[in-house]
Amino acid sequence: MDTIGITELGERTREAQLALGIRQDSVWHSYLNAIEPIIKRHLESGKNEFDYEIVSGFLREQEKRMNIGEISRYTYQNYRRGADRLTEMHEKGLLELTCPGKPSKFVLNDYYEHLIVEFLA
Numbered sequence: 001m002d003t004i005g006i007t008e009l010g011e012r013t014r015e016a017q018l019a020l021g022i023r024q025d026s027v028w029h030s031y032l033n034a035i036e037p038i039i040k041r042h043l044e045s046g047k048n049e050f051d052y053e054i055v056s057g058f059l060r061e062q063e064k065r066m067n068i069g070e071i072s073r074y075t076y077q078n079y080r081r082g083a084d085r086l087t088e089m090h091e092k093g094l095l096e097l098t099c100p101g102k103p104s105k106f107v108l109n110d111y112y113e114h115l116i117v118e119f120l121a
Contacts, residue, residue, distance in 0.1 A: 006042040006050055010035050013085050016095040033075075034082025050090045055083050 004012070013035060017027045041058050042051060059080060066076040088095055108116070 003049055005048045006039050007048075009050055009086060009090055010039045013089040013095065016089060017085070020095060020097055030078070030082055030085070034078045035086055037079070038083060038086060050086070052087075055087065059083055 010031065014027055014031045017030065018024065038055060038058055042048070042054050045051075045054055047054060062071065062076050062079045065071045066073060085095060
């Protein structure tokens with residue numbers, strides 16, 4: 001992707017989330033509580049462009065904070081999700097919502113398996 005500033009990358013990430021249909025309040029929560037702290041860390045470090053080292057250092061620091069009970073696991077996961085979205089936007093120039101399918105714990109008979117295949121085709 002073209003080299004853009006970290007602030008612009010954050011804005012594009014926020015806009016991409018809105019374009020995917022994510023609720024506006026969820027997007028702003030993600031931006032203010034997860035993406036903006038990463039942007040601030042970049043700017044405090046004197047970097048105006050995305051840097052993997054800064055992001056990974058930020059996440060290591062937040063993981064340590066979680067392990068000593070300073071922040072909750074939920075907060076840490078928000079930071080990690082924000083970092084993942086910023087990284088994806090930096091690498092691909094777009095965001096894709098991925099939702100890994102969970103396998104069913106029930107085995108379907110052939111009739112219902114066939115219905116599922118037809119439905120998903």
